[in-house]
Amino acid sequence: MTTSEKYVTAAYLVVLAVILLYVVLYTFKLSRLEREVAELTELAQRRKAA
Amino acid sequence: MSLSNNRAVLLAAAASMLLVAGLALALFWAPEDADQGFSQRIFYIHVPIALTAYACFGWGAWKALRLLWTRESRYDLESYTAVHMGLIFGILTLVTGSIWAKISWGVWWTWSERQLTLFLVLFLFYCAYFMLRFSVEPGPRRANLSAVYALFGVALIPVSFLAIRLAENFIHPVVFTRDGPQMSGSMFVVFCVCLAAMLALFASLYTNELTGKRLDARLRELREALE
Amino acid sequence: MTYFADVAALARKDILLELRSRDTLPAMLLFVVSALVVFHFSLPSEASATASTGLLWIALLFTALLGLGRAFTAEREQRVLDGLVLAPCDRSAIWLAKCLGVLVFLGVAEAVALPAYGLFFEPVGWELVAAILLANLGLAAVGTLLAAMAAASRARELLLPLLFLPLVIPVVVGGVGATVVDDPGRYLGFLALYDLIFAILSWASFEYVVVE
Amino acid sequence: MGSETGRVTVISARGLGRRFGSKRVLRDLDLEVRSGEVLLVTGPNGSGKSTLLALMAGLLAPTEGELEVDLPRGRIGYLAHESLVYKELTALENLDLYGRLYHVPERRETIGALLERFGLWDARHQRVGSFSRGMQQRLALCRVLLHGPELLLLDEPHSSLDADASSLVDVLLSELAGQTTMAVATHDPNRVQRLATQSLVLA
Numbered sequence: 202m203t204t205s206e207k208y209v210t211a212a213y214l215v216v217l218a219v220i221l222l223y224v225v226l227y228t229f230k231l232s233r234l235e236r237e238v239a240e241l242t243e244l245a246q247r248r249k250a251a
Numbered sequence: 252m253s254l255s256n257n258r259a260v261l262l263a264a265a266a267s268m269l270l271v272a273g274l275a276l277a278l279f280w281a282p283e284d285a286d287q288g289f290s291q292r293i294f295y296i297h298v299p300i301a302l303t304a305y306a307c308f309g310w311g312a313w314k315a316l317r318l319l320w321t322r323e324s325r326y327d328l329e330s331y332t333a334v335h336m337g338l339i340f341g342i343l344t345l346v347t348g349s350i351w352a353k354i355s356w357g358v359w360w361t362w363s364e365r366q367l368t369l370f371l372v373l374f375l376f377y378c379a380y381f382m383l384r385f386s387v388e389p390g391p392r393r394a395n396l397s398a399v400y401a402l403f404g405v406a407l408i409p410v411s412f413l414a415i416r417l418a419e420n421f422i423h424p425v426v427f428t429r430d431g432p433q434m435s436g437s438m439f440v441v442f443c444v445c446l447a448a449m450l451a452l453f454a455s456l457y458t459n460e461l462t463g464k465r466l467d468a469r470l471r472e473l474r475e476a477l478e
Numbered sequence: 479m480t481y482f483a484d485v486a487a488l489a490r491k492d493i494l495l496e497l498r499s500r501d502t503l504p505a506m507l508l509f510v511v512s513a514l515v516v517f518h519f520s521l522p523s524e525a526s527a528t529a530s531t532g533l534l535w536i537a538l539l540f541t542a543l544l545g546l547g548r549a550f551t552a553e554r555e556q557r558v559l560d561g562l563v564l565a566p567c568d569r570s571a572i573w574l575a576k577c578l579g580v581l582v583f584l585g586v587a588e589a590v591a592l593p594a595y596g597l598f599f600e601p602v603g604w605e606l607v608a609a610i611l612l613a614n615l616g617l618a619a620v621g622t623l624l625a626a627m628a629a630a631s632r633a634r635e636l637l638l639p640l641l642f643l644p645l646v647i648p649v650v651v652g653g654v655g656a657t658v659v660d661d662p663g664r665y666l667g668f669l670a671l672y673d674l675i676f677a678i679l680s681w682a683s684f685e686y687v688v689v690e
Numbered sequence: 691m692g693s694e695t696g697r698v699t700v701i702s703a704r705g706l707g708r709r710f711g712s713k714r715v716l717r718d719l720d721l722e723v724r725s726g727e728v729l730l731v732t733g734p735n736g737s738g739k740s741t742l743l744a745l746m747a748g749l750l751a752p753t754e755g756e757l758e759v760d761l762p763r764g765r766i767g768y769l770a771h772e773s774l775v776y777k778e779l780t781a782l783e784n785l786d787l788y789g790r791l792y793h794v795p796e797r798r799e800t801i802g803a804l805l806e807r808f809g810l811w812d813a814r815h816q817r818v819g820s821f822s823r824g825m826q827q828r829l830a831l832c833r834v835l836l837h838g839p840e841l842l843l844l845d846e847p848h849s850s851l852d853a854d855a856s857s858l859v860d861v862l863l864s865e866l867a868g869q870t871t872m873a874v875a876t877h878d879p880n881r882v883q884r885l886a887t888q889s890l891v892l893a
Contacts, residue, residue: 205290205354212293212350213274216300216343223339223456230463237470244477319686324753376644383641386631389711391690391751396627399683400641403620406679407645410672414648417668421528421658475714480793487790491779498778498817552776560749561774561833565791566764690751 259462262455269448273299276441284438290354295441297347299449300340301366305408307337307453308373312405315398327394328468330401331384332461336453338377344370362422368415369408376404484567488575495552496579502548503583506541510591513537518598530599531606531657535650538588538610539617539643545583546621547638549576550629559629563688573622573684580618588614605666609656612669613649619677620645626687648672697724700760700841700871701746707754708741715741718755721890725840728867728885731875733892739875740771742892743843746873759841764792767839769847773830777819781810781829784818785836792837804832808858823850831859842872848881856881 277295284291311333318326348367349359362368380400387393434442496502517533553559562572588610596602621642628638649672656665703721707714715738723729731739744750745757747768759766768774775784782801789797805811808828818826827850834842847863848856860881866872867885874882879889 203289205288208350208354209290209293212347213278213296215346215350216296219339219343220452227459227463234463234466234470237474241470241473241477244474248477319683322751372644372647379637379640379644382633382637383627383631386633386637390709390753392630395686395690396630399623399686400627402683403645403676403679406675407648410648410675413668413671414651417655417665418651421655471712484791487787491776491783491787494783495776495778552778555777556774557770557772558774558776560768560770560772561788562791563749564747564763564766564768565788566762566793567791690749 259458262451262458266451266455269444269451273445273448276444281441282435282437293347293351295445297351299446300347301344302446303449303453304337304340304344306450307333307340308405311337311401315401318394318398324394327397328464329461330398332457332464334377334380334401336457341370341374345374365415369412372411376407481568481571484571485575488572489578492575492579502545503586506545506583506587507590509544510537510541510587511594513540514591514594514598527600528658532654534595535653537591539646541587542584542617542621543639543642545580546625547635549580549622549625554629559688569685569688570681573681577618577622580622581614584614584618605662606657608666609653609669612666612673613653615673616649616676617646619680623680623684623687626684697726700725703757705755706752706757708745708750709753723871723888725871726868727871727887729873730879730882730886730889731873731892732879737892739892740845743845743873743875747843761841764837765840767834768843769830769834770845773826775818775829775833778817780815780817781805782814785832788833788836794837800836804835808832824852824855827851828855840870842870844872844874846876847874
């Protein structure tokens with residue numbers, strides 16, 4: 202692999218890495234949303250019971 | 252939400268298929284460039300990302316205009332998300348651009364590459380957009396300020412591109428000239444697929460992030476209603 | 479035309495405010511001269527003659543920034559901006575009046591800075607003066623709008639330079655270019671184009687910056 | 691106390707709400723004020739009295755619901771907690787500025803009469819920065835009445851006024867009640883109670 206070929210693959214990898222990083226960040230967001238929904242449903246049930 | 256759900260799934264599927272096709276074509280099928288050899292293949296990723304970044308900023312400005320016109324607060328979120336995507340694609344453009352500069356001229360940064368310089372200016376500008384957003388309380392006032400600033404951004408793109416061209420002959424006599432890459436027929440096909448892939452990627456990430464933000468807002472309302 | 483009567487009333491108030499408090503203009507005058515002196519020491523002896531042109535433009539940019547940082551302080555103290563916004567006049571009149579105020583301050587600061595520049599560095603050519611006059615319009619137009627934006631946010635002093643500098647890069651390019659290149663026509667034309675685009679954009683969008 | 695149905699509606703709100711970031715201040719408010727009516731708005735601190743008046747004045751936009759004020763901007767007078775006048779300018783210069791912006795006919799005479807009425811004539815050439823809180827409030831009242839508004843939005847009109855200035859305001863309010871539509875937000879409602887045709891208590 203000549204140096205320029207290494208660089209080209211590096212560029213493609215960087216793009217791929219950023220997209221994957223974005224997806225990972227997105228999973229954190231989803232889990233936070235899920236936790237919040239759980240909290241709210243529990244809050245709602247407590248409200249209904251009271 | 253079901254309709255947009257299907258749309259989101261469709262977009263994601265289209266984006267992934269186009270991305271795979273684009274990368275495969277760019278790396279394996281595209282003909283070898285006469286003088287630049289293999290390194291020319293970075294072109295198929297750098298330029299589509301740059302054009303997609305312009306599309307993001309344009310889309311953000313369009314939504315900002317709609318907000319100022321119709322005063323509907325949902326456009327603020329859409330404009331914000333579009334600009335956010337634009338910044339991500341902008342950073343990618345800068346990274347892949349500097350890698351290309353390293354390959355072609357052995358330097359990580361060169362002011363004589365107009366598009367690279369323009370993206371540096373836009374990067375500074377849209378970072379200031381987020382600084383503005385974070386220093387104003389959420390609400391109609393912040394929506395208006397961000398919208399006006401986003402409009403300035405899209406006006407800045409052609410103006411600073413012209414400025415950079417004008418700046419060339421007194422700041423840097425252009426040392427490395429690289430007129431627009433001559434694209435043979437098949438190269439152009441690969442380029443179009445890659446461009447479509449990046450645009451689909453933007454559309455898909457955009458809708459997902461927007462859904463996420465709308466969920467946040469709706470949950471906040473739900474929490475408020477329950478307290 | 480009531481619009482220009484409103485602008486006149488607001489501009490008169492701005493001049494009156496400055497004469498009464500006398501703080502922004504003296505600060506700008508002192509700042510631009512001290513900046514030029516500091517720049518003198520920052521230029522190594524073999525620096526090219528044109529280097530000082532660039533420094534002059536940086537000094538003017540930050541003098542403008544200094545003045546713009548003060549542009550809406552009086553309006554913010556007693557929430558007077560709300561009073562002006564409630565008045566039946568067109569909100570862009572507030573922008574235009576403040577713009578004229580900034581232009582006057584910039585003009586006076588440059589009236590001091592240019593002779594000083596001629597003394598310390600290079601003789602001042604007509605193309606430099608033309609470029610500065612054109613650049614003032616752009617800096618005042620965009621700067622006034624951004625000052626109003628920064629005034630509506632928490633971190634005012636921090637935010638204004640961040641918003642301002644990327645937007646005025648074309649002004650620096652046009653200004654320095656017009657001064658350095660032997661055929662300044664293209665650069666002066668570019669500055670005029672910048673002024674036209676951004677003055678209209680600022681004029682049209684000011685309403686949305688001061689009203690929800 | 692009933693208002694004739696013939697009068698036109700000046701202010702109407704349906705499901706009006708306002709949030710500042712995550713803090714909700716107003717929730718689902720319905721309201722209708724006809725011309726000539728006096729709306730009394732009471733409630734503890736932070737219940738949204740000032741926010742409601744600022745919404746009516748058009749300084750704030752609702753985040754939920756709708757609010758319509760059927761009057762052009764030049765016909766509304768808004769008295770806020772702050773005086774909305776320049777501290778560096780004199781009383782006369784401030785009123786002169788507002789007089790010009792509101793295109794008030796015979797500006798000089800109107801300003802003179804108002805300054806006289808609120809006991810500020812002798813202080814007309816003094817910088818507002820040197821005014822006491824009470825004098826600033828009286829100057830703000832002059833600013834609000836300068837252009838003879840059809841709708842008066844008064845946020846705590848009696849705040850920081852001494853006894854005779856407060857009675858001055860009461861006289862003024864009773865004079866205007868019936869012709870000028872008013873929305874008065876206050877802590878001690880009994881001063882305005884007898885004039886009020888409608889009362890709104892914000893929790």
